[in-house]
Structures are given as structure tokens and as C-alpha cells.
Amino acid sequence: MLKLSNISMEFGALKTLNDLSIELKEKEIVSVIGPNGAGKTTLFNVITGLYKPTSGSVRLGSKEMLGLSPAEINRAGIARTFQNVRLFLNMSVLENVMSATFGRTRSGIFSSALGLKRSRKEEAEVKEKAQELLKFFGTRLTGYRWDQPAYSLSYANRRRLEIARALATDPKVLLLDEPAAGMNPKETQEITEIVGSLRAERGLTILIIEHDMHVVEGVSDRVVALDYGVKIAEGDFDHVATHPDVVEAYLGKGSTATK
């Protein structure tokens, strides 16, 4: 589904990603772990077109993504959330989700201004779709909440809204950047369930960055560990979690011996 091959990303002399290759099969959930500065978010930025890698290739299906604009990559079927939740804070909850359908809709300025039937129909569809997506998270983002500005939401709800917005772009591959960061245990548990049901109900392929090992253990088919931009381990959770290099990366040299 999504194939990254030999990606290197250099900022001057700093190699943030070094000859990295990851492949995601359809409907697979892969977690990326690694200490801070390992290059996880850089990886996401490369996939979504925000960074141009020094070398390598990103393929969605058979289509090359490198060289496309972020918007084109999104329309090809890759959506993401951000580590430091970035909503359109001064727009309503519903508008946040509706705005993400831009690439899938067609109404131009003239058909909107004239109030043509097809533009009104499209608007109604978009609205219904957005409401449907928000219902995915239970009642907390529905009803009168639809018309509230996004800044009025709590932190956890903002994270949920950001996922709903990403879903509104109709992605095939979803990239989640630390979806459980700052959540309490109950909310973290819910995120784990949501990630699972996104695949079950929507058939999404998911690449997820996460520090919470409960989430990583709960959702991943496969785990990739990065350190200094290099893949140091790959495999199922138990294999990676006990891999000596991974333990060393997190805890420092000699930790395996003293454990």
C-alpha cells in the first residue's frame, strides 16, 4: 500500500533519516517508536510532502508521491494528524471537518455565489458527511457542539476532532502522530479502540507514532524502532520491545546487562 524506500533526509550535516525503508501492507497498522529526535515526525513530514527528502522514494500503491505538493499527496489518499494538535481554532467544530473535504468537492466561487442546485446539494452532502464523522466519537462532538469554535474544546476532544478532520479527506492511509499524548489512561484506552475500529470499519492502513507502549502493544501488527534516523529493529511488539538495540536507545548502553 505505502512503500518508503531508502529515504534519506539531511538538514545540512545532520542526517535526520538515513536510508530508511518501511512498507505497509493494506489494512496494516504499523507503529513507529524511538526516543525524541529519532526522526519519527520528520518521517511523517517527508511522507506528506512537507519536506523533500535528499534521496529515496515514497509510493502509494504504484504512484510516486515525491515531487507532489502536500495537497496533491493528501488527495492521493494520505492524511495525517499533528503531534502538537493543529486545528483551525477559530472555525467551528463542524467547519473544521467540512473544510477537509475541499479536495473531494468541486463547487467553485460562481456556482456557490449563484446558489446553483449542484453546489447546494454538495454542501448538504459535505455537512452530513462531517456530522457522520463526528458521531464516530460518541456524543461529545455532536449536537450544539457542531457550531462551537474549536478553541472551546478540551485537549482530548481537540485530538479527536483532528482525527475526524483527517478522515474527512477520505484517506487510504492515515498517519497518526502521537494520538495518545497527554491523554489520561481511560482516553488512551479509547484511542486504542478507535484506531482498531478505523481499520475494521473504514479499511484504513495506519502508520502511528506513539510513545505509550500500551497503545503500541494494543494496536500494532508490526513495530518499527528508529534511532538517529536509522531503523534499529522491526517486527512484532514483543520482538522489538526486547530488542537489545531498542532497549539501549531508550535507556542507554549497558542497560540490557543490568536488567
Place this chain on the structure above:
Amino acid sequence: MSNLGIGTDEWVAQHEERSASQSPLKKLFARIPLWAKWGSFFVIAFLFGMFSDNQYLLRVGVNLALFIMLSYGLNIVVGYAGILDLGYVAFYGFGAYGYALLSSEQLGQHWPTYITVPFITILTALLGYLISLPSRRLFGDYLAIVTLFFGQVFVQLVLASDNITFPWADDYVDITAGSNGIPGLDTFNLFGFIFDDIKDYYWLLMVIVLILTIAIHRVSATRIGRAWRTVREDALVSEVMGVSVNRVKTIAFVAGATIAGFAGTIFAGMQTSVFINGFDLPLMIMIYAAVILGGSGSLAGALIGAIIMTILPELLRVPNYGAILFFVALLLTFFVLSKKFSRFLIYVVSIILIGFAFQLAMTAIGVTQANAEDWVVGFTGDLLKNWLFVPENRILWGNFAFILLLTFIAFFSIAKPIWKQVLLPFIGFTAIFLWEVRLIADVSTTRQLIIGAMLVVLMILRPQGLFGQTRVEIL
């Protein structure tokens, strides 16, 4: 609300309670349907057009309509899309000059209106497109500087294009007449209907403003409008969410330019003359003031802002109105600052006493008093002429008062509360003195001062503008 279960959202649960605590006036206003609020404006405008033959008022109405078009256009660019375009007024000038060149003896062209106006409007749209190409790559202050430059380039080009020499010609060519402006333009002539009355323009503009209102309202609420606002909020995320940010910015730029260019052609036809100084920074500032005053990003705000910025300067042409506004504002300020009515009365009495003391002091040191006829303007002057001592040399004493007032205010801002209370009556008296001695007679200065002061006060009290939504930057 005390027994909330785990996982129940307190904010959601309190929704009913919160909406019940709103003020009844607010609720009533919220209950009036949108079309009725807008409709009332157009009904008033319609009735005015039907029953008024006052040329001056109709002219104010036409100016207002043109100003509404400009603030609508700027509101798209700045309010919705968040593109800080400081050269916007150049599109207005381009439309006006475009019409002027094709409808006057300047180039000997007299194109029919139904061709000139669409042609020039489309040309302005193209110009907007061209200027959007470099501008859309920039943000914030960089963008502001670049667009400011474009605006000034237009002014300088028009000024310099009265004397162009070509290598193959001996004589210079005069295209724009430079600072002389182009007089004697053809008025609008649509298929034999000649716009020889200001009222013709009034009706034309009313229809245009009505259509624009509906069109912009629809666009802002749907796909393109949403995309504009996402670009304003966070262009990077917008792009990642599939919005073609560059295209959306260009659409906003072109839409704004088109409206301004169109307004420019109508202005030129109505005015039958164009002068470049009408399309320079002062007008730009007025349009920005209208959009910001009304609330950037709100269509109703752009309308109300335009109304205020058109009507207010007209009202303030009459010294009496300016005086009323000044004294009402002064009393209100004192009322707000004193918090208690009893203290407010003390302040007022203190100011009166200071006035008499000032009279005694001035007479004692032998300053000659000015004749009442020399300085009394409007009814406030009549009211105050036996109380206020106005020296003969009004310019000198007015300047003293000005410096003193600034000093007082500077001290006031850092003084301890007790000293503030002592200072306040002196500030009040100095302000009145300055007003009556110098400012009231100089209408063109005072109205700008008053408008400026009002803007400052409004922006402090309501930074989001009258109809704007509160914006949150980082949370």
C-alpha cells in the same frame, strides 16, 4: 450539576443553563432572522431613494455604496483569507483610471459603457491575478511591504505617465495627465439610458450592493469561503488537508480586485473626473478602518464599518455635531472612570471650580481675554462663554494646553490611585480648554482626531471589531 458521572461532559451538560443566562436583548437580536436584518438596511436605502431628492444626501449615499463595495472586497482578502494586502486601493484606482482613459478626450476614446465597464473590470481581475502570483508566496509583514509597494507603484506610474518619450518619437506622450487628473469623463450611458442624475447611480449601486451581499454571503459559507478561512487560520495544515492554498489565495485576491476595479469604473463615471490623490494611502486607511471597525471577517461588519466611516466624517463637518460628540465622549469617559455617581458629580463640580479659578488666575496675571465673537463656535461655546477664560493669543495658549494635557495624561498613566483622582479634573478641564480654544474651529483636523480616538477606544474595548468573532491565537 454536582452528580456528574465519569465521562459525562460538564460543559455539554450545562449548555441549557448557559444559554439561559444571556441578556434578553442579545437573545431578541439573535432571534431576528438573518434576511430581516439585512433586509431592513436595503428597505431603508430603498425608501430613501424613493422619497429623497436631496442631492447632497444622495451623493453621500452613492459614496457609501462605493465604500461598501470596497470594504466588501477588502474583507474577502483580509478578513476571510487573511492576506494583508496594503495595495488594495490601487485596484480601485486602476478601475477608475481605466474607465477615464476610455471615456474622455485624454486619449480621444469614447467607448460605450457596456463595453468599457466589463472590459476594465476583467482587466483589473487580470491585474489582481498577476499581483497575486508573487504575493501569495509571502506571509504577514513581508506580504504587507510587497503589496504596499505595488500600491505605491500604481500611484507613481500614474503620476509619471504624463511625460513618456519613446525612442522612435520626437515628442513625449501624455497618457494619464499626471497630477492634473483627467476631467470631463463621459457619464454612464447604458443602451441610450444616460446617467445624468446622481439618483441613477444610486439605484445602480443599490442593486450591485444587494447582489454582492447575497453572493459573498453564499460564498463565505460554502467550500471556497471555508477554504479561505482555513488558509487564514493555518495555511500549512490547510495544504496538508488537501486545500490548494495557492489557488484559494489567488481566488480571494482576484475577487477583491474585481470588486474594487468595478467600483472604480462606477466612481469615475459618477464623478466624471479622476485624480490620483483620491486613490492613495488615506483612502486605503479608511477602508481598512471600516473593515477592522466592523470586525474583520464579518460581512455585516464590513457593511456597518463602511456606514460608520462614511456617515461619521460627514456628520463631523458640522462643528456642533463634533462638539456634541466630544462632550458626550468626555462625560462618558469620566463616568466610566469614576465608577460611582457621587464621585462623578465631584469630578464635574471640580472641573467647574477649576474653570473659575483659572479665570481668576489669568485675570490676576493680566492676560487679555479674547472677544467672545472670536472663539465661540456652536452652542457649546455659547454655553461656556461666561465660564471659560479664553486668552487673546489662542494659538500660543492652545499649544500650551496641548503639551500640558499630554503631560497630565502621561502622569496619569503611572500615578498612584489617589493622585489619579486629583489629576482627573485637571485633565478634564485642559481637554475642554484645548477643544474650545483650538480644535473646534478646525473641523478637518478634529474629525480625524475624533475618528482616530474612537477607533482606539473601540479597539481597546472590542479588539475583534463590532461584529467580529473573538479570535484566539494560541491556547
